[in-house]
Amino acid sequence: MTAASAVASQQDPFILRVENLTKRYGPVLALNDVSLGIRRGTIHGLLGENGAGKSTLVSLISGQRTPTSGTIFLDGRAIASVDIKAMEEAGVFLVTQEPMIVDHLTAAENLMLGIWPSSGGFVRWSKLRADAARMLEGTGIDPQAMAGRLDAVARRKLNILRAMFSGGKIIILDEPTAALTVEDRAQLFSFMRDLKAQGVTFIFISHYNDEILEICDACSVLRDGVLAGGTENVKGLTSEQLSELVLGRGLVLFQRERRQFDTEPAAVSLRSVVSAGVRVEALDLHAGEIVGFTGLPGAGAKELVRAVFGLVPVRSGTIAFADEAPHKLPASPRDAFDAGIAFLSDDRHRDGLVKHMTISENISLSSLVSLARSGFLSNDAERNLSDRYFEAMGIKAPGPSTTVDTLSGGNQQKVCLGRVLATKPRLLILDEPTRGIDVGVKQDVLRIIDDLSRSGVAVIIVSTDTDEIVRSVDRVCIFDGGAVREELSGAAITNERLRQGTTSHG
């Protein structure tokens, strides 16, 4: 630390402060006159409903975007010109949800990525390599392992470490735990605590109350682009108080009234399904039943639904609907769709949204394909369908004709969900349906799926979010080694049982 910065940090207890920060996207006022401070060496939660302005705020702090007006202070000093380079040089790094990792380089080489020389620069490679290996000590990551082979937690850790290796003092994590198992989260949190003990400051965006209560020291809440509140002591709050702080109102948690279906005839029967990582002899689903699939990554839950939707080749397997004769599993998503199977992917970027199209077009896309095939296609049909789901999903946007690429992450997820729900399938498969969705809308989404099941659809929810499973399903299949290891139904479905079932020590 230089003498000047030592003086500055003595004066200002906040390592980072923003004053009167405003960001407009054309007519949209995404952030309105926000002032807040982040204390040195703390984990600061940034909370708010979908579209509240969290990503916008961190995009300004990390220099990805420029503010319309307002000032950012680091160590008490105003940053004159905010861009990514200036902020990274000052030690501010944004770690996005999708790890920016080069698969064909080793873990150690990935750490060094940001430090490669510009033209004519000189880098002491051997020292860098040794430093990178040292930094990976105790993290469980082999410095020589190819990054493409690392699991999700290791990849996120690597991203955080890269920020530190490049001199990061303030690390911003935008929903870092999406799709991580309970065990993975625990590992990530203990890693963050270690770094905090070494003086690193974190800004942490999450929609999960339990995570915020566990890991954050302080928090700030955004609502409609305005700073709506916060606390210096998160640990003193209950989950209910936290929801109230975020939403500005009390939250009624959804709970499905679980039903037993064992005496009813099967609506969907899977037999002898064998594909990479899956070996399921027999699995029946019932009309109106919601079944949760869970387990560790690679245990078979995701692999099975991808096989059923024709996304991966299968070696063998049949599917039968109600009284129909069994068929081979679909060879492609198109075949699956034609058979009446709808699938919400866990990755909206890969096979989810058409970003340059409107909300309306995106919602009606899949249903219109089937309408068009049956010979009917009208603008009215499209409008009715999309208006209904725009309303039902509570999508935060000026209207259904807004283009999807201007929506916040959570609102894009709602559009994806609206689209698959609108197809009226016989079997609905939802892979992590509420990922990225705020705690208020999550209850609405679970309610919509519940309603839909009453129309006789068989629903599979694949989820690592144990609370979501407990609240939304009639039965749970816990996968291990490619097969269903345990089934729970009725009162046996509890958070504790599911946590046991999804840890490797379970």
Ligand SMILES: Nc1ncnc2c1ncn2[C@@H]1O[C@H](COP(=O)(O)OP(=O)(O)OP(=O)(O)O)[C@@H](O)[C@H]1O
């Ligand atoms: N490029 C853009 N053009 C127009 N509006 C935008 C753009 N990016 C974001 N917005 C709008 O700014 C507002 C804030 O969005 P932001 O992504 O910051 O929300 P968020 O709190 O991160 O939400 P989420 O929890 O859903 O990720 C939203 O109304 C969003 O639609």
